[in-house]
Structure formats: C-alpha cells, structure tokens
Amino acid sequence: MPLNRRQIAWRAAQDLADGAYVNLGIGLPTMVADFIPADREIVLHSENGILGVGPAPGDNEIDWDLINAGKQPITLVTGGSYVHHTDSFLMIRGGHLDLALLGAFEVSEAGDLANWTTDDPSFPPGVGGAMDLAVGAKEIRVLVEHTTRAGAPRIRRQCELPLTAAGVVRRIYTDLAVIDVTAGGLVVREIVEDVDFPTLQARTEAMLRPAPDISVLRPPAL
Amino acid sequence: MPLNRRQIAWRAAQDLADGAYVNLGIGLPTMVADFIPADREIVLHSENGILGVGPAPGDNEIDWDLINAGKQPITLVTGGSYVHHTDSFLMIRGGHLDLALLGAFEVSEAGDLANWTTDDPSFPPGVGGAMDLAVGAKEIRVLVEHTTRAGAPRIRRQCELPLTAAGVVRRIYTDLAVIDVTAGGLVVREIVEDVDFPTLQARTEAMLRPAPDISVLRPPAL
Amino acid sequence: MIDKRVRSLADAVAGTPDGAVVLCAGFGGAGLPNALCEALIEQGARDLTVVANNAGTGRTGLAALLAARRVRRIICSFPRSAGSVVFEELYAKGEIELELVPQGIISERMRCAAAGLGGFYSPVSVGTRLADGKEHREIDGRIHVLEKPLKGDVALLAADRGDRWGNLTYRKSARNFNPTMAMAASLSIAQVRHIVELGEIDPEMVITPGIFVDRLVEVPV
Amino acid sequence: MIDKRVRSLADAVAGTPDGAVVLCAGFGGAGLPNALCEALIEQGARDLTVVANNAGTGRTGLAALLAARRVRRIICSFPRSAGSVVFEELYAKGEIELELVPQGIISERMRCAAAGLGGFYSPVSVGTRLADGKEHREIDGRIHVLEKPLKGDVALLAADRGDRWGNLTYRKSARNFNPTMAMAASLSIAQVRHIVELGEIDPEMVITPGIFVDRLVEVPV
Numbered sequence: 001m002p003l004n005r006r007q008i009a010w011r012a013a014q015d016l017a018d019g020a021y022v023n024l025g026i027g028l029p030t031m032v033a034d035f036i037p038a039d040r041e042i043v044l045h046s047e048n049g050i051l052g053v054g055p056a057p058g059d060n061e062i063d064w065d066l067i068n069a070g071k072q073p074i075t076l077v078t079g080g081s082y083v084h085h086t087d088s089f090l091m092i093r094g095g096h097l098d099l100a101l102l103g104a105f106e107v108s109e110a111g112d113l114a115n116w117t118t119d120d121p122s123f124p125p126g127v128g129g130a131m132d133l134a135v136g137a138k139e140i141r142v143l144v145e146h147t148t149r150a151g152a153p154r155i156r157r158q159c160e161l162p163l164t165a166a167g168v169v170r171r172i173y174t175d176l177a178v179i180d181v182t183a184g185g186l187v188v189r190e191i192v193e194d195v196d197f198p199t200l201q202a203r204t205e206a207m208l209r210p211a212p213d214i215s216v217l218r219p220p221a222l
Numbered sequence: 223m224p225l226n227r228r229q230i231a232w233r234a235a236q237d238l239a240d241g242a243y244v245n246l247g248i249g250l251p252t253m254v255a256d257f258i259p260a261d262r263e264i265v266l267h268s269e270n271g272i273l274g275v276g277p278a279p280g281d282n283e284i285d286w287d288l289i290n291a292g293k294q295p296i297t298l299v300t301g302g303s304y305v306h307h308t309d310s311f312l313m314i315r316g317g318h319l320d321l322a323l324l325g326a327f328e329v330s331e332a333g334d335l336a337n338w339t340t341d342d343p344s345f346p347p348g349v350g351g352a353m354d355l356a357v358g359a360k361e362i363r364v365l366v367e368h369t370t371r372a373g374a375p376r377i378r379r380q381c382e383l384p385l386t387a388a389g390v391v392r393r394i395y396t397d398l399a400v401i402d403v404t405a406g407g408l409v410v411r412e413i414v415e416d417v418d419f420p421t422l423q424a425r426t427e428a429m430l431r432p433a434p435d436i437s438v439l440r441p442p443a444l
Numbered sequence: 445m446i447d448k449r450v451r452s453l454a455d456a457v458a459g460t461p462d463g464a465v466v467l468c469a470g471f472g473g474a475g476l477p478n479a480l481c482e483a484l485i486e487q488g489a490r491d492l493t494v495v496a497n498n499a500g501t502g503r504t505g506l507a508a509l510l511a512a513r514r515v516r517r518i519i520c521s522f523p524r525s526a527g528s529v530v531f532e533e534l535y536a537k538g539e540i541e542l543e544l545v546p547q548g549i550i551s552e553r554m555r556c557a558a559a560g561l562g563g564f565y566s567p568v569s570v571g572t573r574l575a576d577g578k579e580h581r582e583i584d585g586r587i588h589v590l591e592k593p594l595k596g597d598v599a600l601l602a603a604d605r606g607d608r609w610g611n612l613t614y615r616k617s618a619r620n621f622n623p624t625m626a627m628a629a630s631l632s633i634a635q636v637r638h639i640v641e642l643g644e645i646d647p648e649m650v651i652t653p654g655i656f657v658d659r660l661v662e663v664p665v
Numbered sequence: 666m667i668d669k670r671v672r673s674l675a676d677a678v679a680g681t682p683d684g685a686v687v688l689c690a691g692f693g694g695a696g697l698p699n700a701l702c703e704a705l706i707e708q709g710a711r712d713l714t715v716v717a718n719n720a721g722t723g724r725t726g727l728a729a730l731l732a733a734r735r736v737r738r739i740i741c742s743f744p745r746s747a748g749s750v751v752f753e754e755l756y757a758k759g760e761i762e763l764e765l766v767p768q769g770i771i772s773e774r775m776r777c778a779a780a781g782l783g784g785f786y787s788p789v790s791v792g793t794r795l796a797d798g799k800e801h802r803e804i805d806g807r808i809h810v811l812e813k814p815l816k817g818d819v820a821l822l823a824a825d826r827g828d829r830w831g832n833l834t835y836r837k838s839a840r841n842f843n844p845t846m847a848m849a850a851s852l853s854i855a856q857v858r859h860i861v862e863l864g865e866i867d868p869e870m871v872i873t874p875g876i877f878v879d880r881l882v883e884v885p886v
Contacts, residue, residue: 315559346753
C-alpha cells in the first residue's frame with residue numbers, strides 16, 4: 001500500500017543526521033518536524049529568520065510573532081535564535097544548511113527540480129525561497145507523491161514545468177519508494193511492500209534501476 | 223597666530239548640524255568630539271562598530287572592550303548601540319553618515335584626498351577605513367595643518383601622494399583658514415586674524431579665491 | 445536634539461510621492477506595518493511600486509492599499525497565500541504588474557543598495573526562467589547572474605520597541621524583512637508597539653540602529 | 666546531541682592544515698582570539714595566510730604567531746599600530762607578504778563568501794592604487810571595481826558567552842569582525858569567556874547563531 005503523507009514525512013525524518021541543520025519546505029516537508037527520532041538533536045531552520053523551530057504551540061500558547069515559512073504558529077526550541085531575513089538567506093545560500101527537504105511538482109533523472117510554477121495563467125506564480133534553497137543548501141532531498149492525482153508521473157526524464165534549479169536533487173522520497181539520483185541515473189533504494197519493481201517503473205517516466213541491496217520500505221502506521 | 227590642533231578641531235565642531243551622524247577619523251578629527259556645542263545632539267560613529275561614541279572614560283571606568291577606531295578607550299552615550307564590523311561599513315559606504323571628518327597628507331584643488339600612504343618604503347602602508355569613508359559618507363571634510371613641518375603646502379594643484387579618493391573633499395579646516403572646494407576652485411571662507419590673503423596663498427600651492435563674505439577666524443583660547 | 449517620533453500616522457507617511465518605491469516589511473502575519481499601509485491610502489500617493497515578500501492578505505494593510513488601486517507594480521517572491529484575494533483579483537484582471545524575485549535575492553538586493561554597492565553575482569535562478577535577460581558570468585567554475593541593488597524611496601516597518609533616536613527592536617520572527625528594509629530606503633518609517641525612553645533599550649539588543657530610521661509612530665497592536 | 670565545546674585550546678585548533686587561510690578577529694585590543702593564535706603555534710601549522718584588521722601588537726596573540734614565522738602572508742587594512750613591532754620587523758626584512766585591502770572591503774568580501782555570492786561591485790578604491798588590476802565597470806553613472814569573495818579555512822574568534830550549540834554573544838566593540846568571520850570560514854573556532862547552559866542566552870540577543878560555529882573553548886580572560 002502506498003505511504004500516506006505522514007508516512008512519507010516519517011521516512012524522510014529517519015535519514016536526518018544528529019546535529020544537522022535542516023530547512024523544511026512548505027507543505028509535505030514541514031510535516032517531517034513531527035517525526036524526528038527522539039535520540040537526535042536536529043536544528044530546523046525557517047527562512048523567515050528562525051534557527052531552532054520547535055513543535056506547534058498549544059492553543060493557548062499561540063504567538064503570531066512566531067511563525068514558520070508556511071505562516072503557521074510554531075515555538076522555538078531551547079538554544080534557538082532569531083535572525084533577520086537577509087541573514088537567514090545568507091545561511092541558505094552560503095551552504096550553511098546541511099540539508100533542505102523540499103516539495104516538488106516534478107523531478108528529473110538528472111536531479112532537476114521543478115517546484116515553483118505550474119504555468120497556470122489564471123494563477124499568479126510564486127517562487128518564495130525555493131530557488132535560493134535549491135542552489136544553497138549542501139544537499140537537496142525531495143518529498144513528493146509518486147504521481148499526480150491524475151496518475152501522471154512526477155519523476156521524469158526531463159521536467160516539463162519550468163525549473164527551480166538544474167541537477168540539485170540527490171534523494172527522492174515518494175509514497176512508493178526511496179530513490180537516489182546518481183551519476184548513473186535513478187537508483188531505487190527502498191520500495192513499499194506490495195508494489196513490485198515493474199509496477200514502480202510503470203508509474204515513473206524516467207528509467208529506474210534497483211539498488212543491489214534494495215530493501216522493503218515498511219513505515220509504522222501513522 | 224595659527225590655530226593649534228585643538229582649535230582646528232573646535233572650528234570643525236562648530237559646523238556640525240544638530241542630529242548629524244558623523245564619523246571622526248583617527249588623529250586630529252578625533253579631537254572634534256571634545257568641542258561639540260552643548261546645544262546639539264550629534265551621533266558619532268566609530269568604524270569598529272559603534273554608533274554613539276561618548277567621551278573618554280575616567281581612569282576607573284576604562285573598559286578595553288569599548289574602544290574607538292584609534293584604539294583608545296571610550297564610552298557609549300545614552301541611545302548608542304553596537305553593530306558588527308560589516309554593518310558598520312554598510313553605514314559608511316551606503317551613504318548613511320552625514321559627514322566624515324578626516325585627516326589628510328594632501329588635498330587637491332579638485333577635492334582629491336591623499337591620506338593613506340607617504341610611500342615611505344621603510345614604512346608599511348595602512349589604509350584602514352579611509353577609502354570606504356572617502357567614497358561613502360554624504361560629505362567629506364578634512365582637518366589638516368596648512369603646511370608640513372618642513373613648510374611644504376598640503377593644499378596642492380594635484381596630490382603628489384597616492385590618492386585615497388578623487389574629488390570628494392568639500393571643506394578644509396586648517397590652522398590658517400577654512401576653505402571650501404567648489405566647482406570654481408578653492409574659496410577661502412575664513413582666515414585667521416594676523417595672516418593676510420597673500421601670505422595664505424604663498425603657503426598654498428593651489429590657487430585660492432577669497433569668498434565675497436570672507437571673515438576672520440577667531441577661535442577661543444584652547 | 446534628535447526626536448524622530450511623530451504624533452500621528454498621517455505625519456508618519458506625509459510626503460510620500462506618487463510613483464514611489466515602497467518597501468513594505470513583514471512575512472506572513474508577523475512584522476506587518478498594516479497601520480502605515482492604511483495611512484498611505486489616506487495620504488493619497490498613487491502609482492506606487494511595492495516591494496514585499498507577500499502581496500497582502502484579507503482586506504487590511506497592504507491588501508487595502510492594493511484594493512485602493514494605489515499600486516501599479518509589486519516586486520515579491522510569493523504573492524499567493526491564504527487570503528491574498530485582492531492581489532489575485534487584480535492580477536487576473538491584468539491590473540497589477542508582478543515582478544517575481546527569489547526571496548533571498550529580494551533582501552540581498554535591498555542590502556546591496558543599503559551597503560552602497562553596485563550589484564552582486566549570485567548562483568540563484570541560474571538555468572531558470574527567472575534568470576532570463578540577466579547577465580551571466582562564470583566565476584570559479586560556477587555560473588552566476590548579476591543582480592542589481594534595489595533601493596526604496598520609502599520603507600514601511602513594524603517594530604516592537606523604539607526610542608526617539610529611532611533605535612528599534614522586534615519580537616521573534618516579526619524581525620524578518622524589517623532591519624534590511626530600514627537600511628535600504630531614503631525615508632524609513634516605523635510603527636512601533638511601544639515607544640520607550642532613550643536608554644531603555646540595551647545597546648547590545650538594538651537590532652535596527654536609529655541611523656536607519658527617520659520617523660516612528662506608536663501603534664499599540 | 667550537539668556539543669561543540671572542546672576541552673582544551675589544543676583540541677580547539679587541532680587539524681589546522683599548513684597553508685590554511687586563517688581569519689583572525691579583533692580590532693585594536695578588543696575581541697582578539699589571542700589564546701587561539703598562541704595555540705596555533707603549538708599546533709604547528711605553517712605557511713598560513715592570515716586575514717585580520719591589524720597585524721598584531723606586542724609579542725602575544727597574532728604577533729606571536731607572526732614571530733614564530735608561521736604566516737607567509739597577511740591580508741589586512743591597517744598593519745601598523747602602536748606596538749606592531751613584530752610585523753614591522755618582518756615587513757622590513759621582506760619576510761612577510763602584505764595585501765592591503767580597504768577595511769570595509771575586507772569584511773564585505775568575507776560576508777560575500779559567507780553568503781554564497783560570487784563577487785560584488787564596489788565604488789571603494791576607484792581611482793587609487795588599490796584598484797590596480799581590478800575589473801572596472803560603470804553602473805548607473807558611477808565607476809565600480811569587482812571584488813571577490815574571501816573565504817577562510819579557519820576562523821579564530823573571541824566571544825563573551827557561548828553555549829554548547831555554539832551560540833555566541835560579544836561585549837561592546839569586541840563584537841567587531843567576529844560575527845562576519847564566524848560565517849565566512851569552513852571551520853570556526855571561538856574562545857569564549859563564559860560557557861553557559863543552553864537556553865541561558867536570550868534568543869533575541871544571540872549575535873552569532875551556532876550554525877556558524879564549529880568549536881568553542883572556555884578561556885576566562
């Protein structure tokens with residue numbers, strides 16, 4: 001069975017290294033904060049100027065001066081700090097973040113990322129911090145549903161949609177698999193229990209290759 | 223009689239506008255702080271990251287974490303603040319200071335400033351913040367002795383020494399006169415009591431012109 | 445005597461010329477100079493270019509200024525958000541121009557202007573549509589685009605505390621664009637929750653030194 | 666668990682390679698990482714390039730590192746000051762290279778590296794000898810020179826308080842180059858007067874967030 005969104009976030013969270021500085025993009029990546037393993041101290045960065053994003057506040061603790069990039073109220077962890085926006089993006093662009101977890105519309109087999117506009121003319125485009133993050137963090141990983149609601153593959157030979165950045169994505173977490181972008185193409189590291197490799201390939205435009213040690217992706221019930 | 227150094231500093235201080243943000247260069251300009259008219263609130267900037275430099279501390283109040291650009295202990299006035307060095311020079315270069323008062327080796331009739339190296343090979347050159355200040359402050363005025371100890375004029379047709387910046391000086395305070403650098407050349411605004419114009423001209427390489435309302439420069443005894 | 449306090453919102457925004465470039469601080473709901481935006485409607489300046497991260501939400505603040513048709517053009521990174529209804533209407537009708545700039549580049553361009561620099565080379569947006577028309581240059585093996593300074597005529601700011609010299613502090617993530625915009629405009633105007641006595645703000649805690657602020661007005665929200 | 670505290674000065678500077686570019690903070694007598702400079706003598710790295718505002722005074726700290734002949738080259742704005750005897754001796758004998766950079770450009774170039782940018786255009790030094798060999802360009806009617814990022818392999822910092830995450834505060838003008846250098850090096854090392862518990866530093870008062878700091882050691886001077 002495909003992972004639900006919380007399970008995709010859980011899977012991405014398992015790979016976070018203790019002590020890492022990590023930016024979580026808006027949407028699915030933001031949910032990763034809820035699944036950070038208890039034995040690790042991870043410092044979450046929010047582009048609006050926060051280092052050390054904590055869990056959502058209780059209803060009585062909401063402070064509208066303390067919000068994340070998705071404009072939701074948050075808390076600050078012990079040891080966290082505030083910076084102004086230009087310094088926040090200095091952190092992003094200057095390679096100070098170990099990792100950014102981003103959402104995507106499409107990812108190509110070369111690691112190209114398209115996540116800022118669907119080119120829908122009735123819909124104003126919004127880039128936010130996506131392009132800064134895509135070229136600035138030390139590593140980019142993407143969380144994305146494997147296909148669109150209409151069933152079209154999001155992992156493509158080439159992106160159809162306008163790029164956010166070329167050749168930046170290193171790992172893709174989907175509801176079906178964990179896939180690495182390598183110099184030799186896309187390599188499937190993990191695949192969910194009841195989906196076989198040909199089925200996964202059929203839902204993916206780009207060519208996939210199983211890792212020699214491919215394993216089963218078994219999330220907890222979430 | 224020529225002004226002494228304290229009197230030159232006094233004269234420059236009289237022109238400071240209430241509310242002005244002012245950087246004082248090392249040496250003679252630093253002395254201007256001692257003569258700011260009591261009815262004016264002037265915010266003194268120090269390049270190492272201080273806005274609101276106050277008077278020298280008493281002997282028991284010296285704090286070596288609080289020094290000016292000349293590395294002397296100072297105090298901070300009420301309302302003052304600290305910034306890091308890059309922000310301090312953002313203030314300087316970005317036109318946020320109303321005025322910088324600088325020392326000089328030479329000034330030309332076009333307002334060229336030479337104040338960073340005498341080209342003495344036995345002596346390592348030091349530029350400090352001089353070039354940043356010279357192009358960054360809204361206005362540059364110079365405090366300088368009219369001639370060298372050997373009697374050579376410091377106000378020249380062209381600077382002989384390497385430039386700090388070209389065409390930036392607007393007013394020159396010397397021990398003999400107050401001189402404006404104008405599009406039409408050097409205009410003497412004030413001259414000390416017992417020096418006549420031909421004598422002043424003889425001690426100046428560049429051509430001088432008396433202002434129509436030229437007045438006598440009469441400092442207090444200091 | 446330096447006293448940058450003004451008595452009213454009208455005094456605060458007085459003199460804003462038609463055609464001005466207005467830097468409007470805030471991110472999401474935090475640090476927004478809503479009262480100043482609304483005062484600008486009353487003041488009457490038209491044909492404005494607004495620089496902001498978002499394009500207003502609901503019908504207040506920046507959204508009200510847009511609804512009053514005072515803004516010809518908006519330079520921002522993320523115009524759409526929950527409630528950006530006014531902007532979306534104007535955009536759909538072609539009644540507002542949008543210049544989309546990556547978020548970090550907006551603030552870096554403002555800092556560039558604030559710092560008296562002529563431009564900078566950035567790797568952001570290379571290979572994307574947002575780099576179209578920009579000068580490209582390879583530096584140390586990486587392609588960069590040339591970005592130009594972005595200076596405001598007016599900055600509208602929201603701070604927590606301020607004193608008569610214009611020293612400002614912010615609360616938590618309400619800091620966001622405020623310090624950079626304060627530095628990057630010819631005339632910087634702050635609405636502050638609490639005007640305090642000179643000296644009440646610890647010199648080590650001043651986030652925006654008064655040199656960057658021209659006027660402040662108390663708006664206790 | 667994040668714990669950047671190290672037990673000794675030797676641990677703090679361990680691994681500094683020969684040929685490293687070392688950013689050395691401080692201005693005059695304030696904010697100087699003297700204990701770290703001296704630990705670097707013991708550590709043994711040679712052929713260093715040092716970036717600093719001044720070139721050391723007396724026989725301690727940076728001056729001691731120069732005296733130990735570990736520094737091939739110094740990039741600074743104002744090498745001479747009262748007591749810069751070691752530097753002056755080496756300079757007179759031609760035993761140290763000097764690259765003179767205007768003071769604000771040193772820190773702006775380090776910030777440029779810290780911010781992931783490829784360079785910037787500056788009006789500083791135009792028309793002077795220090796602009797020789799630099800690319801010139803007219804932008805909006807003003808001549809600028811292109812300045813390149815200046816990145817350190819190691820930064821040596823001196824702070825007042827620090828916690829195990831590496832968050833730092835400074836006292837008064839001892840702040841100076843420390844925050845910028847902390848951001849601009851691959852390995853940033855701070856000597857701090859007081860190591861405090863995580864959470865003791867008010868989040869609004871953190872000047873250097875821990876993300877920029879790799880190691881800190883308590884040196885109560």
